[in-house]
Amino acid sequence: MSSPTLTTAPTTPTRIGRAPTPGRSERALGWARRAPLMPALIFMIIVTQLPFVATLVISFTQWNALSPQNRKFTGLSNYATVLTDPMLRKAVLTTVELTLAVVVVSLLLGLGLALLLDRKFKGRGIVRTMLITPFLIVPVASALLWKHAMYNATYGVINGVLNWVWQLFGSHNAPQPDWVSKVPLMSIEASLVWQWTPFMMLILLAGLQSRQMDAVEAATVDGAGPFQVFRYLTLPHLRRYLELAALLGCVYVVQNFDAVFTLTSGGLGTGNLPYTIYQTFYEAHDYGQASAEGVVVVIASIIVATLALRTVSSLLSEEAGR
Amino acid sequence: MSAATMTPAAARAASAAGSRPGKRRTGVVWSVVAWVVGVLFVLPALWMLLTSFHSEQAAATNPPSLAAPLTLQGYREFFGAGGGLSPWPPLLNSLTASVMSTLLVLALAIPAAYALSIKPVKKWSDVMFFFLSTKMLPAVAGLLPIYLIAENIHMLDNIWLLVILYTSMNLPIAVWMMRSFLAEVPVEMLEAASIDGAGLPTVLTRIVAPVAMPGIAATALISFIFSWNELLFARVLTGVVAGTSPVFLTGFVTSQGLFLAKVCAAAVCISLPVLIAGFAAQDKLVQGLSLGAVK
Numbered sequence: 001m002s003s004p005t006l007t008t009a010p011t012t013p014t015r016i017g018r019a020p021t022p023g024r025s026e027r028a029l030g031w032a033r034r035a036p037l038m039p040a041l042i043f044m045i046i047v048t049q050l051p052f053v054a055t056l057v058i059s060f061t062q063w064n065a066l067s068p069q070n071r072k073f074t075g076l077s078n079y080a081t082v083l084t085d086p087m088l089r090k091a092v093l094t095t096v097e098l099t100l101a102v103v104v105v106s107l108l109l110g111l112g113l114a115l116l117l118d119r120k121f122k123g124r125g126i127v128r129t130m131l132i133t134p135f136l137i138v139p140v141a142s143a144l145l146w147k148h149a150m151y152n153a154t155y156g157v158i159n160g161v162l163n164w165v166w167q168l169f170g171s172h173n174a175p176q177p178d179w180v181s182k183v184p185l186m187s188i189e190a191s192l193v194w195q196w197t198p199f200m201m202l203i204l205l206a207g208l209q210s211r212q213m214d215a216v217e218a219a220t221v222d223g224a225g226p227f228q229v230f231r232y233l234t235l236p237h238l239r240r241y242l243e244l245a246a247l248l249g250c251v252y253v254v255q256n257f258d259a260v261f262t263l264t265s266g267g268l269g270t271g272n273l274p275y276t277i278y279q280t281f282y283e284a285h286d287y288g289q290a291s292a293e294g295v296v297v298v299i300a301s302i303i304v305a306t307l308a309l310r311t312v313s314s315l316l317s318e319e320a321g322r
Numbered sequence: 323m324s325a326a327t328m329t330p331a332a333a334r335a336a337s338a339a340g341s342r343p344g345k346r347r348t349g350v351v352w353s354v355v356a357w358v359v360g361v362l363f364v365l366p367a368l369w370m371l372l373t374s375f376h377s378e379q380a381a382a383t384n385p386p387s388l389a390a391p392l393t394l395q396g397y398r399e400f401f402g403a404g405g406g407l408s409p410w411p412p413l414l415n416s417l418t419a420s421v422m423s424t425l426l427v428l429a430l431a432i433p434a435a436y437a438l439s440i441k442p443v444k445k446w447s448d449v450m451f452f453f454l455s456t457k458m459l460p461a462v463a464g465l466l467p468i469y470l471i472a473e474n475i476h477m478l479d480n481i482w483l484l485v486i487l488y489t490s491m492n493l494p495i496a497v498w499m500m501r502s503f504l505a506e507v508p509v510e511m512l513e514a515a516s517i518d519g520a521g522l523p524t525v526l527t528r529i530v531a532p533v534a535m536p537g538i539a540a541t542a543l544i545s546f547i548f549s550w551n552e553l554l555f556a557r558v559l560t561g562v563v564a565g566t567s568p569v570f571l572t573g574f575v576t577s578q579g580l581f582l583a584k585v586c587a588a589a590v591c592i593s594l595p596v597l598i599a600g601f602a603a604q605d606k607l608v609q610g611l612s613l614g615a616v617k
Contacts, residue, residue: 030443030444033437033441033442033443034437034443035437036433036434036436036437037433037434037437037438037443037449039430039433039434040430040431040433040434040493040497041434041449041452043430043489043490043493044452044453044456044490044493044494047486047487047489047490048456048459048464048490049456050467051464051467051468051471052459052463052464052467054466054467054470054471055463055464055466055467058466058467112359113356113359116352116355116356116359117356119349119352119353119356121349121352121353121356122353123357124356126360127356127357127360128360129601129604130360130361130363130364131359131360131363131364132600132604132607133363133364133367133597134363134364134366134367135600136547136593136596136597136600136601137367137370137589137593137596137597138550138551138567138568138571138589138592138593138596139551139553139568140551140553140568140571140572141568141571141588141589141590141592141593142589144571144574144575144585144588144589145366145367145369145370145585145586145589146366147575148574148577148581148582148585149366149369149370149373149582149585149586150366150369152577152582154382154384155381155382155383155384155582157369157386159384160383160384160385160386161385161386163384163385164385164386167385194363194366197363198363199611202607202608202611203608203611203612203616205608206608206612206616207616241616244612244615244616245612248611248612248613251457251458254460255460255461255462257462257553257554258553258554258568261553261572261575262572262575265575273460273462274460274462274554277462277463277465278462278465278554278558281465281466281469281558282558287466287470290466291466291467294460294462294463294464294465294466295463297460297462297463298459298460298463301458301459301460302458302459304458305455305458305459309451309454309455309458
């Protein structure tokens with residue numbers, strides 16, 4: 001057996017190191033193997049799993065920190081509230097809309113950019129560096145940049161450029177919309193697309209560069225045009241990279257808090273689920289309901305995550321099969 | 323480079339710049355398009371940088387004044403010249419949380435990755451997926467119990483709480499990344515070493531470490547970036563003492579008169595460590611972000 005594979009556990013591990021000596025029992029060997037793993041595993045179980053158990057328990061209680069004496073078991077009533085509250089339903093829709101818009105647009109832009117960068121040209125390294133810069137700005141800083149320096153109605157640069165262009169043509173009444181209050185969700189989406197396009201571009205570029213070039217050359221020699229090469233060779237190869245990029249993008253963007261918090265503070269119909277849970281817990285102090293919301297979000301993410309894991313595992317098995 | 327040993331990329335470049343003039347012209351067009359798009363993407367960041375060096379009056383003009391004289395006033399204001407809050411405590415808090423959690427991540431992830439790739443435990447892929455699944459669950463759902471526990475053991479507004487949480491946030495990424503790097507250690511060499519009677523320390527220092535070093539560096543940089551960027555936990559679990567840089571930045575959410583240059587200076591200063599770490603890790607960035615699935 002040469003390299004680890006993704007299929008179930010390797011049966012008899014006769015790899016490297018000394019072969020099991022007869023004196024040492026199989027069990028002790030197993031624990032020796034497990035020992036380096038244990039600290040990380042135990043740490044993760046304590047820090048990430050126990051809180052979720054607590055969330056589950058609290059979600060069945062009525063518990064508002066503002067009236068702690070009224071704390072009691074209420075069964076599923078928090079869930080009934082969560083599933084019937086129109087504000088929360090709105091938050092679900094907002095989350096879906098925000099996530100889909102950001103992931104789809106940045107994925108398409110990222111694909112275009114990856115195709116542009118897959119060619120050799122002067123300054124390719126510089127262009128690549130410029131393109132990943134948005135991803136390397138602290139998310140809160142980026143949201144502040146968009147809110148104040150870009151979108152602001154009086155001194156934002158978008159309206160500034162509009163004014164400048166209009167003045168170029170001798171007009172003084174350029175449109176000066178207040179972007180964040182006029183198109184709040186789209187403002188958030190645009191700023192997130194700016195941040196996430198580099199991420200998509202990087203994954204897709206790695207995908208493009210892992211293509212087998214001899215097939216492309218053979219097709220070109222056989223007279224295939226660039227579109228046909230893209231449609232029948234590049235796209236099928238990229239499919240799983242596209243899936244991976246989309247799913248990882250979903251996992252990260254669904255959880256977005258920074259942009260919503262900074263740009264609109266969840267106002268004007270932009271409160272997504274993370275922000276709403278934050279609000280229920282941190283501002284309304286309704287611990288029971290915040291927990292029920294949390295559990296619902298966890299269940300929803302498990303569904304998305306299962307899809308994501310399947311994609312990652314298919315990439316892994318390909319790697320192992322090399 | 324001789325023609326016989328051309329890499330596929332070089333071959334493509336050669337054919338793109340090929341003999342036919344029409345093809346060469348389209349090649350130039352696409353290069354120009356790439357440059358234009360690249361500049362467009364970086365433009366907001368450059369605008370932020372330029373504005374941070376303008377005076378507040380010049381920063382607030384409409385249309386924008388590109389050629390206004392440069393000044394360090396915004397930076398002076400950010401560092402507390404105007405009597406505002408000093409950014410040093412939050413910067414130091416961010417540094418503590420990011421560096422300490424990164425060290426802890428490496429200390430936990432490297433042995434774990436070893437036990438998942440080089441000498442794999444039984445059911446190692448189940449363990450891998452357990453780590454990954456913790457990353458897919460929304461952190462916000464665990465926020466409340468963590469808050470309650472921290473309140474009980476008097477750890478609220480304590481930077482070490484964030485160190486622990488950021489470690490749990492980055493450990494799955496680090497385990498996945500490190501495993502994908504350690505999987506590159508040639509098995510034949512390990513087998514040969516063990517036949518020659520090399521002990522574990524020799525194997526680790528002579529064979530594993532050279533292959534794993536770039537991976538460890540990339541893992542550390544990515545872990546640092548994610549810790550430095552985090553806002554939600556820091557905002558809820560810290561206050562005046564342990565507040566981090568992103569929490570400090572939220573002080574600029576509501577407009578306060580002429581303050582654009584100061585905001586931009588703050589955004590530049592606080593993003594600088596991430597930009598440096600990110601450009602340093604550039605080649606391995608995608609591998610880290612995709613949890614080691616893409617090379």
